[in-house]
Amino acid sequence: MALSLIKTALASGENDPQYRCHYAVCLKILGRFAEAERTYWEILREHPESVEATQGLHALYHAIGQCGAIPVRARRGCSPRYQSARHWHRDAARLPKGRT
Numbered sequence: 838m839a840l841s842l843i844k845t846a847l848a849s850g851e852n853d854p855q856y857r858c859h860y861a862v863c864l865k866i867l868g869r870f871a872e873a874e875r876t877y878w879e880i881l882r883e884h885p886e887s888v889e890a891t892q893g894l895h896a897l898y899h900a901i902g903q904c905g906a907i908p909v910r911a912r913r914g915c916s917p918r919y920q921s922a923r924h925w926h927r928d929a930a931r932l933p934k935g936r937t
Contacts, residue, residue: 839863854880858889865897873897 840863846856857880864873874897880890 840867854884854887854890858887858893861890861893861897865893865900870897870901 840860843856843860843863847860857876861873861876861880864870864876874894877890877894877897880887881894884890
């Protein structure tokens with residue numbers, strides 16, 4: 838519904854970069870990533886100072902896995918804070934004994 842309303846505004850001659858950014862966001866939400874990217878780049882060609890278009894393009898690339906967006910494990914699973922220290926003495930007992 839939002840996409841059709843924005844299309845209507847754009848068809849009536851509204852050339853505000855904000856409307857076009859909203860249009861690109863709708864395309865991204867619908868999974869039409871290539872069209873959204875093309876829209877962001879058109880905005881940036883005409884309005885290079887558009888912060889919304891730059892941030893939207895970055896968010897789009899992040900959503901599709903570019904810009905170094907590599908899935909990482911949850912912090913809780915790899916944090917030493919959540920590792921059990923209950924039986925640390927068993928590991929210490931297995932260390933070689935004697936003088937070094």
